[in-house]
Amino acid sequence: MRFGVNLGLLHPAVWTDVAVAADELGYESVWLPEHLVLTTDMADSGYPGAADGRPPVPPETPLFDAPVFLASIAARTRHVLLGTYVYLFGLRHPLVAARAFGTLDWVSGGRAVVGVGAGWMAAEWRALELDFATRGARLDEAIEVAKRLWTEPVVGHRGRFYSFDKVVFEPKPISRPHPPLLAGGESAAALRRAVRLCDGWISMPHTLESARPQIERLRRMLDEAGRDPGPFQLTVSAFEAPPEQVAAFEELGVHRLIVRPARRSRQAVEQLAAFAGRYGVSPAPGQ
Template structure:
């Protein structure tokens, strides 16, 4: 079982130090949350990760360009993989999104993971003059374009949202054919996107019990598509694990990676990270 750790809830001022320690200990991956902006009508958009739809965010939260921040962390770390949880790829022109993750992959020596999603905050799209209702189709087209930019010498594209000709995109990412794309989201549309266009799926926070319906749906879609399950990566956010004995149960469900949050606040987070690593057998080797 691969174990990654999220930077969510931590003050950004300690992201770098926390990342360096997670890398030193031997965590497999590090995941940064991402939004471009928040808007004052945030309460009118239902957040899919809570029972009552209330977003667990504050309007005055500090937001950063996630691939840029991870590029800084890449310079200070050696082996830990660097992922977004999740990057709203459809908010950007696909050439911009492809450049951001291509740069991260080159600067990190091939450690980028592009966790992507359509998003839930309507005001975030409206602030950029984009139609929130088309976010799924926009994301799908953006992902198709990005994969071509990462792998083809010259790209012509004519689609619903983007059109261009004769684009050369260098350097290519270090990872071949490109950094892994993992789709976030719990809806059937998000699960289909993961199977059709991505290399894996990443969940909202779940327990062993609550994740089973999503995994059953995902398994059905994978079987229907004929995709090789061994080549598809399932990542689950498990912020409330009950103990290391759970790891075998997660593996039995077919989960390849857990994203954990072994702290509840910034104060004492690094100590909590070390304690978790000792209890769960996370180590450098």
């Protein structure tokens, strides 16, 4: 089992130090959340996973450009993968988003993981003068364009949301054929996106029992699509999973657990090390 650390649950001041410690301790990946902007009119958003529908963060929460911040972490680390959980890819033109993650992959030596989502906050889309109802279709088209930009020598596109004449997009990412794309979300549309367009799926917070039906559903969809489930990355956020459940997650076919090793930012590095000892996290041979 690979273990990823959700940095977004800690104070931003410790993100880099925690990422460096995770790299040294043998954690596989670190993950940053992403929003372009928070607004004061989030009441109609209906955040998924919140029983009362209230947004999980206040609008004054500090936000950062995730690929830029992860690139700064790349400069301080050697092995740990650098992922977004999740990036609103459809809020940007794919030329912009593909450039951001292509650069991150380049400067990190091929360690970018592109977790993408359609988004839940209607007000964020309104702030950019985009139709919230088109977010899924816009994301799907942006993913398709980005994959072409990352792999083809010359790309021209005419689509519903994006159109441009032939361009040359260099350099290509170091990862081949491109950085892994993981679709976030729990809806039927999100699962279809994962199977049709992406290299894996990344969940919202789950327990072992709540993750099981989603994973079984994904496996049926992969089979129906004729896709090999082996390379398809199943990433589950399981912040509270006890060590004795790790084997059960592996039996489900989960490749990676995103965990919450630390609850206090001031003690995050110490708590990260203690978690590694309990869960058997250790550097790979030769690391």
